[in-house]
Amino acid sequence: MKQNIFPAIRLTLVCIVVFMVIYPAIIWAVAKAAPSKGEGEAVTVNGKVVGYKLEGQSFTQDKYFNGRPSAAGYNAAGSSGSNKGPSNPDYLKDVQSRIDSFLVHNPTVKKEDIPSDLVTSSGSGLDPDISLKGATVQVDRIAKERNLPKEKIVALIQSNIEKSSMNGIEKINVLKINIELDKLKQ
Amino acid sequence: MNTEIIGVVIMFLATIALAIPLGKYIGKVYSGDKTWADAIFNPIDKIFFKASGINPLKEMNWKQHLVALLTLNALWFLLSMFVLMNMAWLPLNPDANPSMSADLAFNTSVSFISNTNLQHYSGESGVSYLGQMVLMLWQFISAATGMAICAVVFIAMKDKSTESLGNFYNLFIKSCTRILLPISIIIAIVLLFNGTPMTFKGKDQFISLQGDTVNVSRGPAAALVSIKQLGTNGGGFFGANSAHPLENPNYFTNVIENVLIILIPIAMVFALGYIIKRKRFAWLIFGVMTVGFLLLLLPSIQQEMKGNPAIHRMGINQHLGSMEGKEVRFGSAASAYWGITTTCTSNGSVNAMHDSFTPLTGMFAMLGMMINSFFGGVGVGFLNFYIFIIIAVFISGLMVGRTPEFLGKKIEAKEMKIAAIIALLHPLLILSGTALSSWLYAHNPTTYAAWLNNPGNHGFSEMLYEMTSSSANNGSGFEGLGDNTPFWNIVCGTIMLLGRFLPIIGPVAIAGILAKKKYIPESAGTLKTDTGTFGIMVFAVIFIIAALSFFPALALGPIAEYFGIR
Incomplete structure (x- = not known):
């Protein structure tokens, strides 16, 4: 168990950076080029x-x-x-x-x-x-x-x-x- | 009307056409073979390995795999509980949504970590944007967990005698970076340009043509919607899930999102064929799964397009089929198709309200979850099917008087005991959960009056569906059920926990034990597992277990309701 806990914590931190920060940031940046900047199209x-x-x-x-x-x-x-x-x-x-x-x-x-x-x-x-x-x-x-x-x-x-x-x-x-x-x- | 059916056929054929090459690619990723994408992904994976202090070449046996998996999941659970119970003061909360109560946070954390995505809250008012992003993180890594552990079983099925079954972290990280992430990015961008929002601004307000003041929820939805469809997660950004016009703006996005539901579940079967070098066996499994899937799908489409007989008697025009709980832009055929794909695969996203399906469609949706292995969830769907294969091999072996062997490994008492326990666990969880809630409701109808949105047989179906959805790690619901109460949060949370991890531990244990055994080369006495006869045998095992376990409960719910209104 012990030899798994530290890799698990570090791996989770890397996942947070990649999937919670970098991935949405990419999509958010692309959204600037989408209709109404991805903020919902108003009429x-x-x-x-x-x-x-x-x-x-x-x-x-x-x-x-x-x-x-x-x-x-x-x-x-x-x-x-x-x-x-x-x-x-x-x-x-x-x-x-x-x-x-x-x-x-x-x-x-x-x-x-x-x-x-x-x-x-x-x-x-x-x-x-x-x-x-x-x-x-x-x-x-x-x-x-x-x-x-x-x-x-x-x-x-x-x-x-x-x-x-x-x-x-x-x-x-x-x-x-x-x-x-x-x-x-x- | 017939064009609606053509739309469905196109969706299914497109999925298979994409799943075959994707399956081969997944097979290469898990075998460590070269692919065209290595140049991009090798450096990314290296960062993961280095930052996490992981040696991807360190081989693990089946027990070490399970310990690594369970440690990660335990950690995620604690982190999830912390965020969900403290969202109110944490950042990224422009709509000032509250934190969750302990029982709701327990339910939601288990739900997302187990790849279930049962939601006892509504996205617009129940979580902050930070909460949504954390849930999105679980959508990635719970899907990758299922795929990685399935890959372990694939590796164990190879023709050799070994204890080393690859490295769990390696398989997990590669599932994330090489399969889930690139597809999610592409689909999220497609959704963006069809109108799905991706913003961190809070609600907008406007005054409608009729003069009503309307608040509009928005948010970082596009990123979440693509992975929830791809990873058989299903937890929507908004309360109405993919029926919501911002999550699923038009028929084109509906096709894309629906293809994603069963893309990886089908691809995993072909990945198996690649890894163990038995393409014929993979096609056989695909055939059995497809036949089962179509048997659930076709009558559902027919029922929904026919409409509700009780409304038919009122004398109005049902040319679009049964429209309660459905959206005009999808129509009834595409809604039924989504309903069956999402329940067969443990995805659980919806584009129509399942509670309002006509009775038999509701039943076929439940059957999809009760069987839970006609494609099934990413990775774990195959693990369920694996249990049925083991049982079928054992029974066939007994029937023809041969030692039951599967892919050159003898199946003995220990493996069979595990398989039997896992096969019976699912009905046990569903039926005892439903029995408990029905008993409570029947004895205290006034105390629990708020539970059910519908009376009679349909009310019973609401409870049966919720328990089935929890145990199958599906996450869809007959959403009329008033389920944000301590009883439902805790009972469903516990069922999801057991229904996720025991059916992972069981098959991995069997595969690990079999892998260690001596490999017996094929001879004239070997039971052939890639023939049509064996396919029928597996189907019969699945059918008999499902029918014996669930027919009485279904007779009390949807079947009785069907005869009541026909």
């Missing part, structure tokens, strides 16, 4: 920071595209999912009431057209995206709220589709489209 409107590009934020008002429900209340300093099991009766009641409330706010939408991502909460509670279908079912409501022709909003959605060629999922970044939506008005 600005008229010179004011209104959000972070990668992180979702709460949109509940009718005039905006609403994002997914968040178990963390879109708290970007405390991410978490709901961790509700698929058979949990309280959870199923929650989903049902989200469906009901969606139908109240969007009376022209048929129930079978509501995509599940709009009524289930995301893994991080900060999902920045909704599915393409999740955006199109909100068109009627937003057009009415904003007094804009539907075609304009449909066109806005079309120009905002992000599609990954690897998994084929078509999605919409909620913050980005809402910023552009606000500009439509002006």
